[in-house]
Amino acid sequence: MSRNPSISRRRFVGSTSGLLLAGALQTGSVAEEAVEDALAIRGGPSAVPGGTPSLPIRWGEPEREHLEALLRQNTLFYWRGPQTEQLAERFREFCPLKYVHNCSSGTAALHIAVAACGIGPGDEVITSPITDIGTVIGVLYQQAVPVFADLGANTYNLDVADVERKITPRTKAIIPVHLTGNPCDMAALKELADRHNLVLIEDCCQAWGARYHGQPIGTVGHFACFSLQNSKHVTCGDGGMVATNDEDYGPLLQRFGDKGAGRGLREGGGFHAFATNYRMSEPQAAMAAAQLTRLESIAATRAKLGDLLSEKIAHIPGIEPHQVHPEDRAVYWFYMFRFRPEAFRYSRADFARALRSEGVAAQAGYIGVPLYGEPVFQKHGFFAGRWPVREFGLTEMDYSQTRCPEAEAILQTGIRVTIHEAMTEEYILAAARAIEKVARHMAA
Numbered sequence: 294m295s296r297n298p299s300i301s302r303r304r305f306v307g308s309t310s311g312l313l314l315a316g317a318l319q320t321g322s323v324a325e326e327a328v329e330d331a332l333a334i335r336g337g338p339s340a341v342p343g344g345t346p347s348l349p350i351r352w353g354e355p356e357r358e359h360l361e362a363l364l365r366q367n368t369l370f371y372w373r374g375p376q377t378e379q380l381a382e383r384f385r386e387f388c389p390l391k392y393v394h395n396c397s398s399g400t401a402a403l404h405i406a407v408a409a410c411g412i413g414p415g416d417e418v419i420t421s422p423i424t425d426i427g428t429v430i431g432v433l434y435q436q437a438v439p440v441f442a443d444l445g446a447n448t449y450n451l452d453v454a455d456v457e458r459k460i461t462p463r464t465k466a467i468i469p470v471h472l473t474g475n476p477c478d479m480a481a482l483k484e485l486a487d488r489h490n491l492v493l494i495e496d497c498c499q500a501w502g503a504r505y506h507g508q509p510i511g512t513v514g515h516f517a518c519f520s521l522q523n524s525k526h527v528t529c530g531d532g533g534m535v536a537t538n539d540e541d542y543g544p545l546l547q548r549f550g551d552k553g554a555g556r557g558l559r560e561g562g563g564f565h566a567f568a569t570n571y572r573m574s575e576p577q578a579a580m581a582a583a584q585l586t587r588l589e590s591i592a593a594t595r596a597k598l599g600d601l602l603s604e605k606i607a608h609i610p611g612i613e614p615h616q617v618h619p620e621d622r623a624v625y626w627f628y629m630f631r632f633r634p635e636a637f638r639y640s641r642a643d644f645a646r647a648l649r650s651e652g653v654a655a656q657a658g659y660i661g662v663p664l665y666g667e668p669v670f671q672k673h674g675f676f677a678g679r680w681p682v683r684e685f686g687l688t689e690m691d692y693s694q695t696r697c698p699e700a701e702a703i704l705q706t707g708i709r710v711t712i713h714e715a716m717t718e719e720y721i722l723a724a725a726r727a728i729e730k731v732a733r734h735m736a737a
């Protein structure tokens with residue numbers, strides 16, 4: 294085939310009998326460029342001919358074994374349940390903490406942590422505005438006040454300097470969210486938390502198998518909170534894990550996950566605090582325990598593929614790869630690069646659409662707006678349209694005044710690329726070529 298970029302479409306059509314022309318002819322508007330190099334969206338050949346590999350069914354033998362064992366049990370209740378105990382044991386292989394409690398969701402895990410460390414009405418908790426709303430639901434239910442800090446431009450994680458600016462005498466905790474499984478700057482956050490006597494609650498929901506400077510994710514802060522929801526690296530449909538080494542908070546995890554009941558205690562039983570029912574049953578624990586046997590391979594594969602994508606797109610003008618500290622293992626729940634609008638003639642949506650045509654699973658953005666931009670925050674309507682702590686003067690927080698400029702820019706200029714464990718290095722190399730191709734065609 295001709296490599297002459299100035300060849301016209303007509304001459305090209307006339308000089309080949311290529312199969313790829315079928316697509317080109319349908320779209321009709323091929324410019325003065327070689328069809329073989331044209332964007333797939335304009336009828337050229339796709340850069341990833343096989344398209345994006347799909348993620349096959351994620352369960353099989355290990356899950357069958359656990360579920361069969363479950364059928365021989367005479368109870369499906371978590372307390373002293375064999376599946377729950379195995380789940381805790383396997384969890385400790387990834388997150389070696391003394392007190393481990395399974396619960397119904399990542400949201401529940403975070404709520405249990407917030408309650409266990411005594412966060413209460415009017416207390417402030419600093420966290421990320423780009424996260425699942427489950428990060429702050431427990432904070433609000435304890436009548437505390439989420440305070441949003443801005444993010445690093447390419448890590449999408451808490452900017453420690455801005456966290457420090459947001460600290461007030463009411464601040465009680467920081468919830469760093471390891472977004473997409475990219476570890477936050479935990480040494481700096483821990484130093485800040487220690488200096489101000491704050492609790493550090495790690496939201497590891499997207500970070501199964503990640504490592505901060507070689508250390509298992511969740512082991513720097515006071516609490517590690519994980520989700521086992523269906524979209525996460527490992528799952529039981531819905532579930533969560535909360536863990537700590539803290540001798541004061543540890544014994545409270547079970548209570549705050551189970552209506553306040555201190556089970557198995559000779560002394561100190563009975564109800565000393567109020568809590569909801571966040572229990573996980575044995576069938577979920579069986580699935581989760583089996584899923585954890587797959588985790589190291591899932592995490593290692595995603596880490597390798599995401600890092601490879603960064604390496605291969607780092608040189609492309611107008612594209613900023615996902616930034617991971619070289620000593621960390623990011624596990625890419627998804628990959629996100631930033632698109633510099635001034636470097637391109639087309640919009641981010643056009644860029645993402647062109648990538649999909651090339652065969653790359655890509656989407657413009659992540660959540661639509663930062664959490665504080667959601668109507669429930671703008672209207673302070675958390676409890677059936679009302680917000681008691683503000684009505685009673687325990688906070689003056691006004692989310693309509695909150696601004697995190699970098700977080701807002703990230704949501705407007707991020708392009709998300711799917712990464713999963715069924716992908717190969719070949720696919721990632723082809724995806725990188727597709728990004729380069731689209732960037733070259735759309736460059737300003």
Ligand SMILES: *Cc1c(COP(=O)(O)O)cnc(C)c1O
Pocket residue numbers: 397398399400401424425426427428470496498499520521522531532533
């Ligand atoms: C999924 C997720 C949660 C909430 O987990 P659920 O199990 O859905 O309640 C919280 N934080 C982050 C960062 C998440 O990705």
